[in-house]
Amino acid sequence: xxxxxxxxxxxxxxxxxxxxxxxxxxxxxxxxxxxxxxxxxxxxxxxxxxxxxxxxxxxxxxxxxxxxxxxxxxxxxxxxxxxxxxxxxxxxxxxxxxxxxxxxxxxxxxxxxxxxxxxxxxxxxxxxxxxxxxxxxxxxxxxxxxxxxxxxxxxxxxxxxxxxxxxxxxxxxxx
Numbered sequence: 001x002x003x004x005x006x007x008x009x010x011x012x013x014x015x016x017x018x019x020x021x022x023x024x025x026x027x028x029x030x031x032x033x034x035x036x037x038x039x040x041x042x043x044x045x046x047x048x049x050x051x052x053x054x055x056x057x058x059x060x061x062x063x064x065x066x067x068x069x070x071x072x073x074x075x076x077x078x079x080x081x082x083x084x085x086x087x088x089x090x091x092x093x094x095x096x097x098x099x100x101x102x103x104x105x106x107x108x109x110x111x112x113x114x115x116x117x118x119x120x121x122x123x124x125x126x127x128x129x130x131x132x133x134x135x136x137x138x139x140x141x142x143x144x145x146x147x148x149x150x151x152x153x154x155x156x157x158x159x160x161x162x163x164x165x166x167x168x169x170x171x172x173x174x175x
Contacts, residue, residue, distance in 0.1 A: 003138035004129075005145055008115060012107035019103015020096050026075075027102035028173065032166040033074030034109040037067045038154055039163040046156075060121035064114060071110055112149035119146050 019027045041063055044051045054062060118124070123131045132139035146152065154162055 003136075003142055004115065004132055005138055005142040008111055008142075008145065011111040012104050015107025015110070016100045016104035019106060020100035022099060022103070024095055024098040024102050025173075027099055027106055028170065030071065030074040030106045031102060031109065032170055033070040034067070034106065034113065034150075035154075035159075035162050035166045037070040038113060038151060039159050040070070041066055042156060042159050056121055057124045060117055060124055063117045067110070067113055067117075109150050113151055116146060116149040116151045 044066075051059075051062065118129070119131075123129055132142035134140055134143060
């Protein structure tokens with residue numbers, strides 16, 4: 001059986017490779033969409049009584065749907081070369097490297113957010129995706145990793161600041 005920690009870092013590396021292929025300008029939009037999804041979930045949980053009444057698996061699927069929908073549209077980006085001319089052309093090694101770094105950050109944000117929500121729902125995919133075994137060193141490392149996942153430290157008020165910074169960056173750099 002594969003540890004969730006190993007699976008998590010495998011996906012982060014996969015997202016980094018995708019980011020290197022796509023470029024940094026497109027990856028910035030994905031980062032903003034993940035932050036926006038966590039912001040929307042925080043608002044829904046705070047102000048919609050329907051979200052407060054949900055529990056377990058249904059609560060997990062609502063959260064995953066919001067994240068999945070916004071990440072999907074974050075990856076469906078327009079062609080910046082036609083919009084901005086030569087400003088976002090990826091010809092240099094630095095642009096590919098920055099895309100790889102931002103892709104890894106996006107992998108951390110997307111997969112980490114989904115893992116955190118799955119943990120809070122009690123791992124609804126058991127026995128296929130089960131809670132980490134605390135008697136195993138990899139299981140203990142996975143449980144320690146949960147405290148470092150994005151929703152754990154991007155709780156209010158930090159999610160509000162992250163959302164403001166993400167969209168400020170979008171306005172300044174991409175427009």
